[in-house]
Amino acid sequence: MDLIADEAILELLTPILKSRPLFRTTTLLFNPLAEHPTRDGNWHRDAQFMTKTEEDEKRMLFDDRSTTAIQLMIALVPSSDSQVVPGSQLRWDTPEEYHIRKSENGIHNTSNDMPGAVRVSLQPGDSVSFDPRGLHRGQYRHEVPRRTLLLTYVASRSPGAPDAFNRQPWFLEPDYLKPLSPQTRAFFEPFIEAYRESWR
Numbered sequence: 321m322d323l324i325a326d327e328a329i330l331e332l333l334t335p336i337l338k339s340r341p342l343f344r345t346t347t348l349l350f351n352p353l354a355e356h357p358t359r360d361g362n363w364h365r366d367a368q369f370m371t372k373t374e375e376d377e378k379r380m381l382f383d384d385r386s387t388t389a390i391q392l393m394i395a396l397v398p399s400s401d402s403q404v405v406p407g408s409q410l411r412w413d414t415p416e417e418y419h420i421r422k423s424e425n426g427i428h429n430t431s432n433d434m435p436g437a438v439r440v441s442l443q444p445g446d447s448v449s450f451d452p453r454g455l456h457r458g459q460y461r462h463e464v465p466r467r468t469l470l471l472t473y474v475a476s477r478s479p480g481a482p483d484a485f486n487r488q489p490w491f492l493e494p495d496y497l498k499p500l501s502p503q504t505r506a507f508f509e510p511f512i513e514a515y516r517e518s519w520r
């Protein structure tokens with residue numbers, strides 16, 4: 321949690337989000353157990369999972385053209401499991417991209433032929449941030465260790481409604497923040513205040 325609230329990260333993200341970063345959630349990306357088949361992830365924009373229609377998706381992506389969420393990956397072991405299409409966060413899909421991401425109920429969405437796709441290679445301690453509005457995907461290989469932290473921040477000027485990701489009622493446990501540094505506690509306070517009511 322001290323890492324999530326590290327001022328070096330917050331300072332980097334503040335100009336991108338055009339406001340102080342607000343905590344959203346953390347994820348640990350790890351390689352699946354051997355009994356799960358190795359698979360390529362599906363190309364997506366996160367907004368497609370939070371909207372019901374394509375019109376809603378476009379509104380969520382582009383009504384506010386600025387970046388309101390950032391995902392920061394920090395690799396703990398070497399990883400080259402993520403791919404992104406740089407720049408796609410600023411525009412709707414080209415016909416080729418749309419064909420892969422959505423056409424025919426998504427049957428092509430694990431294609432290896434996404435135009436302009438860049439594979440991100442990280443060494444332990446490397447980090448990369450991306451705007452989840454853009455096209456991206458992972459791969460999930462049980463035979464290759466993966467331990468990548470994915471820290472998600474949103475812009476405090478546009479925090480977003482309560483949902484399953486920011487639902488973290490354990491922040492209300494007595495003394496939950498007590499072992500943390502004052503700076504870390506101060507970082508998490510606005511998150512708690514923004515969502516406290518929705519956790520009751």
Ligand SMILES: O=C(O)CCC(=O)C(=O)O
Binds near residue numbers: 403457
């Ligand atoms: O596994 C990855 O690198 C991609 C994760 C992802 O798709 C997401 O966070 O939406």
